[in-house]
Amino acid sequence: MKKKYKKNGFAMVEILIAAVTVIGVFSLLYNSVYPLIGAYSASDKYDDLDSKYVAFYIKEMLETDGRFSIINNVLLNSSACSNTCHIYNTYPYKTNPDGSETPLTWGVDIKTITDHHLYKNELCNMLREDSNQKNNQFFCNKYITGARVNRIIVTDYKLANFKNAIKNSTNSSITRSLKNYVNYMPTHIHANKTGYRRVIVEIEHDSYNSVGDIYYTYAEIEVKG
Amino acid sequence: MRKLNNKGVTLIELLVSFSVASIxxxxxxxxxxxxxxxxxxxxxxxxxxxxxxxxxxxxxNDIIKGNLRSVNLAVNNQSNKTTYTMRLRFNKSVNFSGRGGDVFSKDLKVVASNTESNSNYIEYPDINTNGTLQTVRYSLIDLAKGCFGKTNPANSGDTGACQSYQNVLKFSSINTNINAATSGDLGLNSNNNEQSSAEDGFFNNARYFKLDIALSHPDLGGDYHIYIVAPLNYPYCKPTD
Structure with a gap:
């Protein structure tokens, strides 16, 4: 008996379903991989070893100053405080209008960019000066000027709130390179890093592509206190 | 008996297939x-x-472990090259050589050729596989060959097409600074060109050592630097927790 072959091939609907499925899978893959490419580019462009060493020396100066003091100084100078904060048992508290006191927290009280921001030598001027710190302030000023540190940001160890603040900031001083760098900073955290803060350092360099051009590199380092 | 379809493809089908494949x-x-x-x-x-x-x-690594004490810079200008020799002296008796030591200084040499870009190099002593201290030459030769269809600014007067696979990476600038602000800040001892007292130096003449070498490549631009800025005589006096 002669076998009769079915010559229909695929129906249009079958092709469409297959095509949509394949496109969907590739879209998902693209969306997953694309941020990684961006993160690599940002890291390649902004993050370098030299800047990491600059951040390391600044970390040493902060830790030489003593635990808690510098971070608390940043908090006390923030707009969230407006002279209503004080340090109790090495932790900053805010005095509310009803007289009650609540701990000052990142992301709640400290949420604007200017609250994190320290330009150039501001950080150094907050360091303490006594026999233990041995002229740390003067040393810091010299070093930051020499290394051309343009900006120092002190923020919480958990970066989510800070990243949102940078992303949504309309502050003209927030450069595009800073936004790019912060946007691609990894957000993973270690559970045993209690009491740590992050310090982000922006360093200015002369570009030799054309006269007068400058560019920035960044480094982030964890500081206890 | 089964009858096979021997028709093959038509010329039109073949042409269409080839056109699509070519595109x-x-x-x-x-x-x-x-x-x-x-x-x-x-x-x-x-x-x-x-x-x-x-x-x-x-x-x-040496600066941090050895606590950099002072740096003495000597610049030697010759017709075909400029040599920057920086003697780094360290406070701590770090065993740089693996022999228990008293090796307190190392010479960092940066040589910038005025003629050939591939004669630029940096020399610095490092521990070799035998555990002994040996000067290592970090040369630009064999590094960063390239130049893809652009003129090569490394060769002056080269206005033609770039010759492929040349050594085109070069030091475009070398800046050294071993002073915080002015020469008076350095407080050098006139006898040995280094600070007489680490403690005094820290209190009175806080300063840093800076070495900034810009590396340039015609295809990548000049945004690559060897950028070392390190404190001199930093006491690292962390209070106890």
Whole structure:
């Protein structure tokens, strides 16, 4: 008996379903991989070893100053405080209008960019000066000027709130390179890093592509206190 | 008996297939070429980054562990090259050589040729595989070969097409600073060109050592630096927790 072959091939609907499925899978893959490419580019462009060493020396100066003091100084100078904060048992508290006191927290009280921001030598001027710190302030000023540190940001160890603040900031001083760098900073955290803060350092360099051009590199380092 | 279909494909079908295949191949060709170029650039970039990272890590490791005490700079200008010799002296008796030691200084030498870009190099002593201290030359030769269809600014007067695969990476500028602000700040001892007292120096003449060497490549620009800025005589006096 002669076998009769079915010559229909695929129906249009079958092709469409297959095509949509394949496109969907590739879209998902693209969306997953694309941020990684961006993160690599940002890291390649902004993050370098030299800047990491600059951040390391600044970390040493902060830790030489003593635990808690510098971070608390940043908090006390923030707009969230407006002279209503004080340090109790090495932790900053805010005095509310009803007289009650609540701990000052990142992301709640400290949420604007200017609250994190320290330009150039501001950080150094907050360091303490006594026999233990041995002229740390003067040393810091010299070093930051020499290394051309343009900006120092002190923020919480958990970066989510800070990243949102940078992303949504309309502050003209927030450069595009800073936004790019912060946007691609990894957000993973270690559970045993209690009491740590992050310090982000922006360093200015002369570009030799054309006269007068400058560019920035960044480094982030964890500081206890 | 089963009858086979021996018709094959028609000429029209063949032409259409070839046309579609050609369009796809031609469009892919440009994509592949651009990726190939990008891959070459990435290779050059990683060579440059690896070069600067190796040097930076070696020097910074000594500075941090040995607590850099002072730096003496000597510049020797010759007709064909300029040599910067920086003698780094350290406070701590760090065993640099693996022999228990009293090796307190190392010479960091940066040589910038005025004629050939591939004669630029950096020399610095490092521990070799035998555990002894040996001067290592970090040369730009064999690094960052490239130049893809551009003129080569490394060769003055070269206005023609770039010759492929040349050594085109060079030091475009070398800045050294071993002073915080002015020469008076340095407080050098006139006898040995180093600070007489680490403690006094810290209190009165806080300062830093800075070495900034810009590396330039015609295809990658001049945004790669060996950028070492380190404090001198920093006491690292952390209060007890």
């Amino acid at each position: 796809i191949i031609i469009s892919m060709f440009n994509v592949v070429l651009s990726y190939q170029r990008e891959a070459s650039m990435e290779t050059i970039k990683s060579e440059i980054v690896s070069y600067k990272n190796t040097i930076t890590k070696t020097i910074q």
